[in-house]
Amino acid sequence: MGEPHRIGIVGAGWISSAYLETLRDHPAITVAAVADLDESRAAEVAAGLADCRALPVDALMKDSSIRTILNLTIPAAHAAVALDAIAHDKQVYGEKPLAAEMSGARSILDRAAAAELTVGCAPDTVLGTGVQTARSTIDAGLIGRPLSAVAVMATPGHERWHHNPDFYYRPGGGPLLDMGPYYLTALIHLLGPIEAVTGAAARPRLTRVIGAGPRAGDQVQVEVDTHVTGILHHTSGALSTITTSFDAVRTTAAPIEVHGETGSLAVPDPNMFTGDVRLFELGAPDWRTVAPSAGYVDAARGIGLLDMLTTPSPRATGTLALHVLDAMTTLLRSADEGRRLPLTTTTDRPDLVPLTPPRTWRQ
Incomplete structure (x- = not known):
């Protein structure tokens, strides 16, 4: 070595x-x-x-x-x-x-x-068995041609648990720039790059109250939009709808669903490395769980760095991260201007991670 x-x-x-x-x-x-x-x-x-x-x-x-x-x-x-x-x-x-x-x-x-x-x-969570198994299922044609996706991240805000949440509510923060990278990166792995976006956003509260730690009760000024939703126009022709919010108490929505001509796929939380991938095929009586078929098994944060240092074609690349940032910042600008806007970057769809057991990637 x-x-x-x-x-x-x-x-x-x-x-x-x-x-x-x-x-x-x-x-x-x-x-x-x-x-x-x-x-x-x-x-x-x-x-x-x-x-x-x-x-x-x-x-x-x-x-x-x-x-x-x-x-x-x-x-x-x-x-x-x-x-x-x-x-x-x-x-x-x-x-x-x-x-x-x-x-x-x-x-x-x-x-x-x-x-x-x-x-x-980062994020490298998408290199775990959750998102990669979903990617493998799509690539195998089990939902037919992918047509659309829905991604939802809805929480009441990080100030409820974070002792110093100020930066979440300053430029560079907000639900889209904070949590959106997980969902957008997963959607690019699943459906490919994005060519344009159409957005809407709101800032319904101008202050937040810290709920835990030594600063509990202190107010934080909100300088960014805290509910952002939009449509992602993928180069493949698929449309994704994304919602990221610090203004919701709870949601029953799946983190990501991908819909194709012959099936629908429920994708686990892209902020996690694992989780069940569920498939509902056209004409089937119910959802079925797909066995893990791709991804780094039992991976944790840092696997993207290891992937960068030990593989010939790294997957958590700066080019991909730039495209994700382009999608997010353009979505916010689209929301402000009230019109569809094209992206100025693109990226390759990262290579699928073969099913890789811990004894392999930990060596």
């Missing part, structure tokens, strides 16, 4: 622990350093890893032994950290979205291409 690939983590918040569950003991990876604006938090994370140092961001970037930066900062910092990494001749894999706005995201890909460096981006 050779020497493990040395990575540095920038951002030691709660999501870093989820990544480290996958990466800390993987033989292909060494987590060499951690940086965070909160130095004590970086030190705590580094102390739990073998041969890992807590460093200032600048020192981490200058460490020539570190080949890839895992960017787990808040969305507003994604572009600055990624561009800093590229300037120091390092690959980047980041949390979603790729950047808070399109100009920063384009700069990341342009500069990485000029430096011949790879960029990857």
Whole structure:
């Protein structure tokens, strides 16, 4: 196998622990350093890893032994950290979205291409057995030609549980930019790229009240739309309808349904790696559960980084993340202007992940 690939983590918040569950003991990876604006938090994370140092961001970037930066900062910092990494001749894999706005995201890909460096981006949940089995079922022709899809994410808002939810309600946040990447990325895996969007959006409340933690009772100003819905016009001809909302108490809707000429498919939550895929074929008496047929089995966050580092055709690419961001920001602009708008990017439909057991991807 050779020497493990040395990575540095920038951002030691709660999501870093989820990544480290996958990466800390993987033989292909060494987590060499951690940086965070909160130095004590970086030190705590580094102390739990073998041969890992807590460093200032600048020192981490200058460490020539570190080949890839895992960017787990808040969305507003994604572009600055990624561009800093590229300037120091390092690959980047980041949390979603790729950047808070399109100009920063384009700069990341342009500069990485000029430096011949790879960029990857979450979400990688879509590489698990849930979405990949749905993709395999569609590719096998079990619903016939795909015609449409419906995607729904509806919650009462993250302030009910998150101790510092402010960034969810500032530019770069909101339900579409926060949760939309899971649903849009899944829809692109299932139905291919998007050529145009038509949107509508609302901001029914101007403040939110934090419900948990030391700031419980504090108000957060809402600076973004919190209910966004729209139509995605796929290049294939299929139409998807997406709703993302921080203004709903509960929904019974399936996270994603895909409808074809001869069947309908219920797809599990794309924010999760697993879940039952259910198929209702034309003329059948009821839904049936489809056995897992594709995807990384028992995967967790970080599998997209491993996929980027160990496969010849990475699936969680910066190009895909740019297309997803383009779809989201254009959808918000469409809602503001009240008209259908074309996207300025496209992407390849990622390769299907073969059914890959843990003993294979953990080696």
